[in-house]
Amino acid sequence: MSAENAGATLQQVMGQLDELDFSDVTLGQLGDIKHPVLKKLIADRVRLLESSQHETDHSSHFSHGSFNSFI
Amino acid sequence: MSHAVARQAARRIREHCQAHSRTEIAIVFHGGEPLLVGRSGLEMLTDVIREELINHDIKVSVGLQTNGVLFTPELGDVMLARDISLAVSLDGPPEVNDRYRVDKQGRPTSAILEEKLELLLSPQYSPLFRGFLCVIDLDSDPIAVLRYLSSYHHQVDFLFPHGNYERPPVGKEHDLSATPYADWLIPAFDYWFDEIRDGNIRLFASIISMLLGGQSQFEGLGLGSVDLVVVEANGEIEAVDTLKSTFPGAAHLGFDVFTDDFDTVAAHPAIRGRQVGSAGLCATCQACPIVRICGGGYLPHRYSHANQFMNPSVYCADLQALIAHIGTKVKREIFPPTLAVRNDAGRDRDVIILPG
Numbered sequence: 211m212s213a214e215n216a217g218a219t220l221q222q223v224m225g226q227l228d229e230l231d232f233s234d235v236t237l238g239q240l241g242d243i244k245h246p247v248l249k250k251l252i253a254d255r256v257r258l259l260e261s262s263q264h265e266t267d268h269s270s271h272f273s274h275g276s277f278n279s280f281i
Numbered sequence: 282m283s284h285a286v287a288r289q290a291a292r293r294i295r296e297h298c299q300a301h302s303r304t305e306i307a308i309v310f311h312g313g314e315p316l317l318v319g320r321s322g323l324e325m326l327t328d329v330i331r332e333e334l335i336n337h338d339i340k341v342s343v344g345l346q347t348n349g350v351l352f353t354p355e356l357g358d359v360m361l362a363r364d365i366s367l368a369v370s371l372d373g374p375p376e377v378n379d380r381y382r383v384d385k386q387g388r389p390t391s392a393i394l395e396e397k398l399e400l401l402l403s404p405q406y407s408p409l410f411r412g413f414l415c416v417i418d419l420d421s422d423p424i425a426v427l428r429y430l431s432s433y434h435h436q437v438d439f440l441f442p443h444g445n446y447e448r449p450p451v452g453k454e455h456d457l458s459a460t461p462y463a464d465w466l467i468p469a470f471d472y473w474f475d476e477i478r479d480g481n482i483r484l485f486a487s488i489i490s491m492l493l494g495g496q497s498q499f500e501g502l503g504l505g506s507v508d509l510v511v512v513e514a515n516g517e518i519e520a521v522d523t524l525k526s527t528f529p530g531a532a533h534l535g536f537d538v539f540t541d542d543f544d545t546v547a548a549h550p551a552i553r554g555r556q557v558g559s560a561g562l563c564a565t566c567q568a569c570p571i572v573r574i575c576g577g578g579y580l581p582h583r584y585s586h587a588n589q590f591m592n593p594s595v596y597c598a599d600l601q602a603l604i605a606h607i608g609t610k611v612k613r614e615i616f617p618p619t620l621a622v623r624n625d626a627g628r629d630r631d632v633i634i635l636p637g
Contacts, residue, residue, distance in 0.1 A: 221570060245614050246478050251486060252615075255495045275547045275556070276301040279509035280294055281309045281522070 282318075286516040287326055289538045291333035297543035298339050305340040310365075311511075311522070316351035320359050327363040346370065346414065348382065350390050352397045357406045368411045368436075369398070372418055373426035380418065402433060412436030412481075419452045419461050423469035427482075431473075436481045438499075439466065443526035444595050446585035457595060463602035470603070474610055488607050491574045501579030504572065507555035510546060512538060520551050527584040554590075555580065563591040575600045 243249050282290075298306060308330060310318075318326070327343065334341050345360075349369040360367060372378045375391035382390050401410050412435040415426065430437045441462060444450030452461035470485050487497040497503030500521070511519045516538045524531040536546050546552060554561040559572050566577040577583060578594020585592050594600060 243615060245474075247474065247486070248489065248611065248614055251490050251495070252493060255490065255493050258495060275544070275553075276303070277297065277306075277508050277510045277543055277547060278303065279307045279309065280290075281311050281509055281511045 282322075282326070282514040284325055284329070286512075286514065286538065287329045288333065289516065290512045291329045293538050293543055295333050295337055295339065298334070299337075300544060304338065305342070306334075307342045307344065310343075310345040312346070314348060314351065315345050316347050316356060320355055323356065323359050323363070323365065327365065342366070344368065344411065348390065349394050349397045349401070350384075352401055354400065354406075357401070357409060360409050361406070365409070366411045367401070367409045368414060368438075369394075369401075370414045370416075371430065372415050373421050374429040377418055377421040377426060380420070381416075398433065410435055412438065414438045414440060416440045416442055417462060417465055419465055421465075423465045424472045427469045427472055427477075431477055431480060434480065436483060439469070439482065439484045441501075441579065441582065441596050441599075443523060443581055445527055445582055446592060446595055447527075449595060453595065458598045460599045460602045462596060462599040463606070466599070466603050467606050470607060471610075485607065488574060488604055489611055492604075492608050492611055497576070501576075501582075503574065503576045504558040505576075506558075507580075510543065510552070518543075518546050521580065523579075523581045526581050528586075531581075531584075563588070563593065565593050569593075571601065571604055574604055 243252060294306065294308075298304070310326070330341055330343060343364065344366045346368050347370070349371070352367075359365075370382070371394065372380075372382060375389070375395070378391045378394070379389035382394075384390055400406060413430050413433070415430060415437060417439055418426075427437070442450050444453070446457075449457060450462070453459055466484070469482075473480070473482050473485060483498045484502070487499045487502050491497055491503055497505055500507060500509070507521075509521060511522050511532070513519055517533075518536040518538060518541060519532040519534055522532055534546060534549050534551060536549075547556075559567050559577075562572065562577040563583075566572050566575075569575075575594070575597075578596055578600055580590055582594040582596055583590045583592045
């Protein structure tokens with residue numbers, strides 16, 4: 211795929227995917243999605259959304275000014 | 282790493298965790314080859330971690346990245362007892378891996394590595410194993426590589442070889458708009474997505490996850506805050522060591538565990554620049570529609586003498602092509618030809634998804 215074609219395809223794909231709103235999706239609705247990898251990743255995404263709705267402090271998800279991994 | 286350096290590093294980490302109310306962290310032993318420390322070295326390091334961190338209510342995930350050839354039952358027993366996980370650097374089946382991964386005498390390592398993997402994946406030691414790091418070799422068959430790595434049923438990380446604008450990667454020396462790495466990765470993705478349909482290929486899973494609005498599992502993708510720091514064996518604190526592929530001293534920050542705390546290190550511009558999302562990227566990347574997914578690409582791959590790290594990745598064209606391909610496949614899978622969704626008025630409308 212040329213970079214030019216990739217850019218055009220990308221704009222189309224991104225526009226369409228940006229329309230997808232996961233705030234309305236529940237775990238129960240995932241039964242409609244057959245692909246096992248997607249099913250798992252979407253379930254992870256929905257769980258993250260659900261958990262974030264119950265959290266007021268999101269500091270654990272971010273690490274501005276600090277470190278989490280030491281190599 | 283000496284006992285004194287390890288002890289001081291662990292104390293600095295504890296101090297940092299306590300200051301930021303962190304109760305869980307990761308420590309990864311890299312090299313060189315970290316198994317060269319042997320049994321006594323692993324025991325010393327994990328003793329220090331237990332005494333300075335775990336005994337102070339900090340949960341520590343300890344991992345190790347190795348070429349695997351020094352793995353023995355003795356080391357495996359220490360790692361099991363001390364809860365150290367392990368990932369192996371392996372570029373594919375023997376005919377691929379042996380092109381670059383050779384011992385000091387230039388001899389191939391795959392034969393011994395396959396023996397070690399058999400041991401490592403035995404019921405006794407398999408709890409240690411986390412997966413593979415695989416550097417892409419354009420001369421290899423991507424499907425054969427993925428089929429081989431997947432046969433071990435563990436996580437696979439595909440890595441782009443290090444390259445930048447001064448030293449373009451193999452296959453892009455004369456044309457940075459060429460997409461040889463996307464051309465390699467796309468068949469691998471299709472094989473995983475269409476045939477294997479299981480497991481975690483983190484590069485691919487991260488792109489899908491971010492297309493769906495989630496987060497990256499990968500340091501080299503996405504706009505998430507990069508929260509890792511490197512402590513060298515002599516106690517110097519550095520930025521990510523892959524920066525050494527750009528120019529001499531690129532990872533150097535001028536800090537040391539004996540004189541500096543990690544809060545001071547975190548305030549360094551080179552660290553802060555990786556914790557500010559798209560604001561730390563060049564104007565081209567900031568304006569790009571996929572920046573939230575590619576994140577501008579991996580930091581060392583953005584380097585040029587003229588602009589330092591304020592460039593798109595030298596793999597920009599490959600990332601665009603790969604992300605476009607994955608997005609198209611995901612779209613086809615998620616959206617059936619017609620999908621009823623609720624509009625703002627609460628009424629159903631049909632959304633027709635165009636062929637990708």
